Amino acid sequence: MASPPEDQKNPAALSILQDSGPPEGSTDYTTVVLLHGFAWHSGIFAKLVPLAHAHNARVVLVNRRDYPGATPFSPEERSLLSAIATESASSPESDAAAADAHAQLEPFMRSRAREVSDLLARLVHDANIPKSQREANKGGLVLVGWSFGTVWMTAFLAHAPALHAGEGEGEVDLTQYLRRVVLLDPPYHVLGFPPPPDPYNPLFDSSIAPADRARAFAHWVSGYFVHHTDALDSTSASPSERERPAAAALERRAYLPSPPPTLSTLTPDEVARALYPSPGAPGGSDALLLAGGMRSGTFATLRDEALAVPADEGLRAVEVRHVWCDRSVWETTWTSWNLRWMFEEARQKSERLREVTWVKLQGANHFVHWDEPERILVALLTDSVEKY
Template identity: 30%
Template structure:
């Protein structure tokens, strides 16, 4: 079971690796961080698709999920307190993993035209907050680590992040599955969550808050497309209850500050890893959390650009007819969008 060290304290992350692309000296290494409750195993359908497009795929399990080191009591205390120190440690872990993998596996550096090679780092859902931390807290990463990372880190791909990733205020009319009185226990909450998050929603206008479908439940849940054995490795409510609840609540102010720094801070964009671009992949049938995450991010990006700020470029890619689990329900459609993101 392959694991990677991400600090000097013995912390490790479990990962699955498709391996180098045979015969290629300029392949891109796509590193994926999964979302809340659902593990990296949900991305395994992509492993056989990547080599033909000159991509090496590395799928991580985040801390506390199967194969990766659990958080310490001290780390959980910071998480539950909403302390930005927790996110700063994640920034270090992401940077350390990328440098370790680049050096250990001798992956290709970014090509001079910045269209091939290097790392494309993807988060999914609220898991986006983990790689986003590297751009939100770059000053905590040692200069020598940043210098080693610079030749490799090409892109950050935000795959269908909910508004919670960026600590945005929630529209008052929006359904919140985490405070629904019909589901009083963590077990009941996450059982409801796995259906709510994985169904298809019919937004009359996915570009407008007033056009979003705020229903308590959509249709055709993707989790019904998983066998019992697949669900056992894809879904981990225990890890989610332990580590994700604080991200939904006390960590929101810190996530807002992180998102603003990562996406809209002109000075940080010029000073740290200035060549990293951002791609935002969104699914137009996803739950409203994710649709609103796109709407508000795009609004703020356009506003900042209109004000004359020189920010990291953000490209938005829409997957038509897709829900939040398109990588599971229709891996080919998801992979097409991912290749578009990677190849610019």
């Protein structure tokens, strides 16, 4: 297993936690770059690294700002997030407050998108990444954001600093390398979709003692659920006709006893190598961004801009893929249905959206990369997909 290049061991805006290195002798390998979710950093993807070379792939695990190895947010950035979250919470029904928060978060997320593109440019420049061969489904970069990390993907696509990144001799035209951007099992709120009735989450369950809620949440979010959505009609014209039965088909609370919740199977050492709770704790940067992004409508705006047809031909050639695990927590199944409705409504109105491909992983849960690492690696690399 290769170590990160020397210049990548130092803290950077985004930090490379682990890198499988290129498969020996390959000139057309695919580099999969993964960004983690909320509180669980990219150590949770560690099982993919030893599988990479067998699939002619290089796997690069990346930690976001405020997570181990990456640059902490500055006092000014933290103050901004705190002010946005506070204003949004104190005036939840105020259009003016939402608009103000949105105006402040837009440049903040543009900067996050720039950090992603600069990291990719550094990889291409320093590591001699093969160019994309889209027709052959080889080479290039596959960029993946899991769960809350999906916000970085929509920001990246929306703001598109992806075209020319880096500076001076390190400037790179990423359209020659970027093959695919993957939204990996995102919950509905990070794409700005409204919740269904009774949006259950153990963190807010008053019947659970406050001291026990974090543990209950860990089991719940990594459980296996059976949702009854197969017979639902995604083409119903009326929102009420489609949303009520879809919401009723979601299992919100009761996960299966077997397989057990993924996080209940991790050893303390495995948890220590992947969990970093402070950004997700009250007042943490992820917690503040989640609150402000939802209430201000910023996440919805990023979604709409990310799924709009790009003006740039090079960016239009980049595939956007949604990977959905159908036994995941209800929040991600609700995302899948909202995306279907969004594309169906656009067709009915003769509006164009960016084409999105999707892969449904039957029987998989939100932590598929831990329970079935080879399966998710194949899903990220495969060219066998369906389309919205």
